[in-house]
Amino acid sequence: MTDHYFAAQLFDGTQWHKHVAFSVEDGLIVDFRPDSEATGTVLPGIVSAGLVDIQVNGGGGMLFNQQPNSDCLKAMINGHSRYGTTSMLPTLITDELSVMQQAADAIAEAIATSLPGIVGVHFEGPHLSVPKRGIHPQHCVRPISDAELALFTRQDLGQVMLTLAPENVSPDVIRDLTQRGIKICLGHSNADADTVMAALDAGASGFTHLYNAMSGLTGRAPGMLGAALLRNDAWCGLIVDKHHVSDLACQLAYKTKGVERLILVTDAMAHVGSELQNMPYLDTEILRDGDKLTLPNGTLAGSALDMASAVRNMHQLGVPLEDALQMASATPAQFLGFDSIGHLAKGKRADFTLFSQDLHVTHTWIGGTQMFDCSANR
Numbered sequence: 001m002t003d004h005y006f007a008a009q010l011f012d013g014t015q016w017h018k019h020v021a022f023s024v025e026d027g028l029i030v031d032f033r034p035d036s037e038a039t040g041t042v043l044p045g046i047v048s049a050g051l052v053d054i055q056v057n058g059g060g061g062m063l064f065n066q067q068p069n070s071d072c073l074k075a076m077i078n079g080h081s082r083y084g085t086t087s088m089l090p091t092l093i094t095d096e097l098s099v100m101q102q103a104a105d106a107i108a109e110a111i112a113t114s115l116p117g118i119v120g121v122h123f124e125g126p127h128l129s130v131p132k133r134g135i136h137p138q139h140c141v142r143p144i145s146d147a148e149l150a151l152f153t154r155q156d157l158g159q160v161m162l163t164l165a166p167e168n169v170s171p172d173v174i175r176d177l178t179q180r181g182i183k184i185c186l187g188h189s190n191a192d193a194d195t196v197m198a199a200l201d202a203g204a205s206g207f208t209h210l211y212n213a214m215s216g217l218t219g220r221a222p223g224m225l226g227a228a229l230l231r232n233d234a235w236c237g238l239i240v241d242k243h244h245v246s247d248l249a250c251q252l253a254y255k256t257k258g259v260e261r262l263i264l265v266t267d268a269m270a271h272v273g274s275e276l277q278n279m280p281y282l283d284t285e286i287l288r289d290g291d292k293l294t295l296p297n298g299t300l301a302g303s304a305l306d307m308a309s310a311v312r313n314m315h316q317l318g319v320p321l322e323d324a325l326q327m328a329s330a331t332p333a334q335f336l337g338f339d340s341i342g343h344l345a346k347g348k349r350a351d352f353t354l355f356s357q358d359l360h361v362t363h364t365w366i367g368g369t370q371m372f373d374c375s376a377n378r
Contacts, residue, residue: 004040050086079273
């Protein structure tokens with residue numbers, strides 16, 4: 001069956017189109033053309049390429065570390081598709097090897113069964129810096145081992161992303177992992193700039209949540225932050241939730257990195273797409289205050305941010321809407337090396353999101369299948 005759509009305003013991931021007709025068949029866009037006459041299903045509002053989130057700890061009331069299984073992955077994509085996310089890297093933060101293996105098996109099953117929206121996995125840790133570990137459990141922070149190398153290089157996990165601290169993983173290991181197709185990002189690190197540069201030269205692609213949990217920038221010690229802002233080839237994730245990073249720092253990141261290297265991420269916990277307030281975490285708990293998540297001692301504990309809010313927040317800082325949308329769609333897709341997502345065109349996967357004029361999501365489609373309809377959730 002072929003579904004036909006018409007959009008008066010459409011952002012394809014990199015540019016705007018007015019009055020576009022497109023058709024979807026077997027999950028792909030099979031026709032995409034200008035058309036002054038509305039035909040098929042008219043999509044009122046702003047149609048955008050589906051949003052791609054490379055750092056998602058949980059959603060729909062479930063946290064991947066606590067329930068590393070297919071039910072959790074389904075809850076996560078259902079929770080986040082309400083906010084325009086059509087592709088994600090479920091993220092497992094630092095944990096025991098057995099939990100990492102369970103998570104990998106769940107991802108492999110999701111990829112094998114084409115679970116909508118799951119395109120790989122992000123292991124955030126465990127090879128991090130203890131002083132910059134944040135909420136990552138210290139007893140699980142450890143050197144890289146053969147067992148973990150074997151896990152990261154499995155061929156059934158989609159795109160694997162690994163966050164590590166370069167002071168604790170050698171350039172030789174980074175080079176080997178990148179040559180095997182792993183996307184290495186640097187974060188939760190106290191490394192000096194020279195160590196960071198060596199990791200980038202060895203093949204590391206970029207930085208996890210720019211500014212947060214990394215050595216800062218001063219005149220005589222540029223640190224990880226200085227290296228991240230300097231290197232034109234490095235990609236940077238950014239949590240634009242008004243808690244992790246100041247408005248001015250977000251504007252600086254946009255000015256220095258540009259739309260093709262800055263990636264909007266949520267770092268979302270279980271709360272997104274659910275009514276969840278406080279939740280147990282290890283031997284403590286994560287507390288929600290509005291859209292801010294912390295441990296009882298005030299340490300930020302991920303976020304309650306969704307991708308649509310990240311786009312709105314960035315746009316409210318004066319960033320053109322097309323740039324905010326690109327940093328949430330085409331740019332992360334390009335970082336991951338996926339040509340089929342993050343962009344609407346003939347032959348691409350039919351992942352698209354319908355926004356109202358005030359940039360709230362009303363409908364989401366993944367592979368041509370409607371995943372969210374706001375009218376059905378009232």
